[in-house]
Amino acid sequence: MIQQTKNAANALLAASGAGGAVCSAQFLIVTGGLTGAGASIGTVVWFGLLLFMVTWLVAAIGFGLGLLLIGVPVWAALVKLGWMSEGVATAAGAILVALASGLLGSIASGLGSALQPAVFMLIPGAVAGWTLHRVAYGGRKPS
Numbered sequence: 001m002i003q004q005t006k007n008a009a010n011a012l013l014a015a016s017g018a019g020g021a022v023c024s025a026q027f028l029i030v031t032g033g034l035t036g037a038g039a040s041i042g043t044v045v046w047f048g049l050l051l052f053m054v055t056w057l058v059a060a061i062g063f064g065l066g067l068l069l070i071g072v073p074v075w076a077a078l079v080k081l082g083w084m085s086e087g088v089a090t091a092a093g094a095i096l097v098a099l100a101s102g103l104l105g106s107i108a109s110g111l112g113s114a115l116q117p118a119v120f121m122l123i124p125g126a127v128a129g130w131t132l133h134r135v136a137y138g139g140r141k142p143s
Contacts (some may be wrong), residue, residue, distance in 0.1 A: 011136035012067050019097070019128030020060030026120065027055050063097075063128055070096055071132070086133050093129020097121045 028051060074092060078084065102118030 007136055011132045012064065012072075014135040015067060015071075015093075015128040015132035016060045016064040017056075018131040019063040019093075019124045020056045020058075022127045023059040023063075023121070023124040024052050024056040026124065027059075028052055030120075059124070063124075066097065066100055067128070067132075070100060075132070084133075084137070086130065089133035090126045090130040093132065094122045094126035097125025097128065 028048060071093075074096060075089075078088060078092060098118040098121050101121040105117035
């Protein structure tokens with residue numbers, strides 16, 4: 001039982017970190033965070049790294065909270081139903097993160113612009129779900 005608990009905690013931490021990293025990378029690409037008009041390449045690289053670390057930390061905390069509040073109950077329900085494949089975990093991660101961010105986006109800025117954060121979060125959610133499955137089950141078929 002202790003090994004399962006440790007494995008689940010490691011899976012949640014890894015999924016939070018991976019989802020946060022992809023989200024941060026997407027943010028830098030979309031906002032052009034790695035560009036600097038007239039700045040030296042060293043300044044651009046250091047600023048980009050700093051920006052990546054800050055956005056990763058914020059995103060990883062958000063993913064961790066989302067996994068604890070939404071992901072764990074859904075994971076338990078999927079396990080109970082016998083749906084424990086890698087594809088199900090990846091799809092569930094993408095769908096849950098997109099729904100949660102779309103819901104938060106609609107609350108924050110109105111229903112019309114709720115689609116943008118939902119679409120933006122599909123890939124980080126899929127990566128978090130895939131990572132959760134890989135760390136929790138180690139690439140083997142869950143029993």
